[in-house]
Amino acid sequence: MASVTALAGSWASLPTPLTSWVFDVVQSMGHTQMTPVQSSTIPLFMKNKDVVVEAVTGSGKTLAFVIPVLERLIRRDHKLRKNEIGALVISPTRELASQIHSIFSLFLSSQPGTEHPDPDEDVPSTSEPSSSTRLPPPLLLVSSAQSSPVQDVQRFVATGADIIIGTPGRVEEFLLGKGKNAVSTKELEVLILDEADRLLDLGFQQTLTRILMHLPKQRRTGLFSATMTDADALSELVRVGLRNPARIVVKVQSKAIADSGRKLGLGGEERRIPANLKIFYVHCRTSEKLVQLSRIISQETTQNGSSRFIVYFATCACVDYFYRTLPLFLSDNANLYSLHGHLPPAARTRTLSSFAESVCTPSSPSILLATDVAARGLDLPDVDVVLQFDPPSDTKAFSHRCGRTARAGKSGRAWVLLTGREREYVDFLAVRKIPLKQRPYLLDDNSAAPSNDDDRVEDEAVPAYLSKIRELLLSDRALHDAAAKSFVSFVRAYSKHEASYIFRVKDLDLVGVAKSFGLLRLPKMPEFKGEDIGDWKDANVDWDAYTYADEAQETKRLAALEEKASKISAPRPPPPDKTKYVPWSNKISKQEEKEKRREKKDRKKKWLKAQTATESGKDSEAPSASKRGRDDDAVASGNDEDDWEELAREERMAKKLKKGDVSQRDFDMEFAEL
Structure with missing residues (x-):
């Protein structure tokens, strides 16, 4: 394992100098010095070493594998054939794959044309190849909105691309499906798994296994992520086929803490976030979250001059709903963008481009409402503030969300809204080396509340916010449906939080959540069974x-x-007449006959019991005339004349059976209908 503590050096200090045009592109991007992850990874990766890289967000991991990929392909002894690929990059999302493709395209569009040096010309002695190799444009496998698997193969055949970039499903289809006979991986040089832990978390294990079994073992493999615990990486290294990899972990310490730690002989405090990123949390009631969100945005724009925001919600339905209701509480010049996984790929791409390219100022801010689909890897420029309306269900996504700001050495701020016992989440993140600092509750004039205790009176703005949202919802029933859908989706997501001992639905103030969503009435949900609705009042609709x-x-x-x-x-x-619908199997008639036989059998048993009692009485003592009269009357009253004769006949046959005058078979045949 390699631990990075030294400062990064210049690009010229690399053991293997970069190709001139690659170096020029790096300089034109404004990267005059390498970041720690780049200075540690690039030399190892270019020296036939597998790497597992864990570094904070915004530390330059993408260039740490883009440059080695290009250099290895440029320095090949033999040029790849048209049907052969030299590098494969796999990312968990389309957006991240598109971003990686744009960086490769930036380099490849700047490379010189294929030139053959004059043999009489003096060539300076350098470590570069004697002739520059021109690479074809990389092939991007992003989404069906841009191309189908068949079209991917057609583009590959037409261009002969050396670098393939895509998501696991499309890469598998490209290599093992439609392109099985058209794409050769025998000469593959490099495999990159970007956001490797996310690839495994999303359930791509089997897909990745099939891809890796198809690739040659003689290759270089790199795993890159901002959050990769020992269990995530080491337990999967054998499966993904790394051979004796070097593990690179970039640790972050604030300068003051590091200096004091050195004086005391200590190592200082580790952080898994950039040193110039400040994360704050506000503890409030669930009914006050929307109030606080609007006030934080207002404070950031007026006091700190922030103009570009990302606000994260728990579900896609929440993003859609607040995209339509949040403008009620923001300035008229605010520009909102919506991004989540249920949008078509083309719409997601347009949204990202529009947000990244938008011209914004503190008086006209750009605000992206998103789910965790925009949490990892995306390099959105100049994001000033990240706001988390809901903490992520996947705790590892917290640092990725915050990492959309304070990138490449810039400063940034992140906020998270916590309610009730969610305050314990702060201690949970501290164990994971993510420090949070509390900020007091913001009042309407952006001043801080004098107290932040739970016994504080509910903000007076909550009823006003609720009334304003309800007024909007009453204009269109579709908005009410969206509100109910987003509320239900939020509760379901909350119940599936990984830190379930902190985020428990039974501790959640559901009525307060309903207020922040502006519901017209409480939906019928099992979670409301036995719930105290307090001062909740349905809208008069x-x-x-x-x-x-x-x-x-x-x-x-x-x-x-x-x-x-x-x-x-x-x-x-009227109720159906059962006798009218007689089934073809005559089940009803058979049932009636069966009941008649049962009644006859019951009467027979009673009569035999009475006869047995009478015969036993004759042997011991003759009954009185009055008693005989009563017994006779009882028997006569319980049976009609026909039944009496039938029972008498059966008794006679029973006596003959007992004496042996008739067989059991004859007796059964005689009385089978009983």
Whole structure:
């Protein structure tokens, strides 16, 4: 294991000098000095060494593998054939694959044309190849919105690309599906798994295994991530085929802590976030989260001059809903963007481009509302502030979210809103080397509340916010449906939080959540069973007259309402006559015959019991005339004349059976119907 503590050096200090045009591109990007992860990874990777790299977000991991990939392909002894690939980069999301592709494209678009040096010309002695090798453009496998698997193969055949970039599913289809007979991996030089722990967490283990078994063993492999614990990396190294890898961990310490630690002979405090990133948390009620969110944005724009924000929510439905309601509480000049996994790939790409390229100022900020699909790897320039309306279900995503700001040496701030016992999340993150600093509750004038205790009176702005959202929802029933959907999705996501001992639904103030979502009424959910709704009041709504703004939806609703009314007003049909519907198997008639036989058998048993009692009485003592009369009356009253004769006949046959005058078979045949 290699631990990086020294400062990074210049690009010229690399043991193996970079190709001139690669060096020029790096300089044009403004990277005059290497970051620690680059100075530690590039020399090892270029010297036939597998690497496992863990470094904080924004530390330059992408260049740490882009440059070695290019240099290894440039310095090959033999040029790759048109059907052969030299490098494969796999990322967990389309957005990250697109970003990596853009960086490769930046380098490859700057390379010189293929030139053959004049044999009479004096060539300076350098470590570069004697002739520059021009690489074809990399092939990007991002989404079906841009190309299908068949089109991917067609582009590869047409261009002969050396570098393949994509997500696991599309790469598998490219290598083992549509392109099985068209793509050769025999000469593969480098395999890169970016955000390696996320690839494993998303359930791509089997897909990656099939890809890795298809690739040659004589290759260099690199795993890169900002959060890769020992269990994540070491337990999977054998599976992904790394051979004696060098593990590179970039540790971060604040300068003051590091200096004091050296004076005391200590190593100082480790951090898994950039040193110039400050993370704050505000503890508030669930009903006050939306109030605090709007006030934090207002404070950041007015006091700190922030203009570009990312706000993270728990679910896609929450992003869609707050994208439509949050403008009520922001400045009129604020520009909102929505990004989540349920959007089509083309829409996600357009959103990212529009947000990254938007011109924003503190008076006209750009705000991206997103889920964790925008948490990892994306290099969004000039993000000033990251706000987490909901802490992520995957605890590792916390540092990735915060890492969208304070990138490449810049400073940045991140906020997270915590409620109730979620305060314990701060201690949980401290164990993971992510320090958080508490900020007091913000008031309406952006001043701090004098107290932050749980007994503080609920913010007076909450009813006003609730009323304002309800007024918007009443304008369109579709907004009410979106509100209910987002609320339910949030509760479900909350119940599946990895830190379940902190984030427990039974401790969550569901009524407060409903207030922050501006619901018109509480949805019917098992979580509300036995819940104290306190001062909650449903909105005064005539639900039959509550309409959709969309004509098609409203027509459908009216038709359903009319159908329901017709069913209620229609007379109830009489109960079906069971005797009318006789099944073909005559089960009903057979059942009736069976019941008759059972009744006869019961009467027979009673009569035999009475006869046995009578005969035993004759042997001991003759009964009185009155008793005989009563018994006779009882028997006569319980059986009609026909039954009496039948029972008498059976008794006679039973006596003959006992004496042996008739056989058991004859007796059974005689009385089989009983």
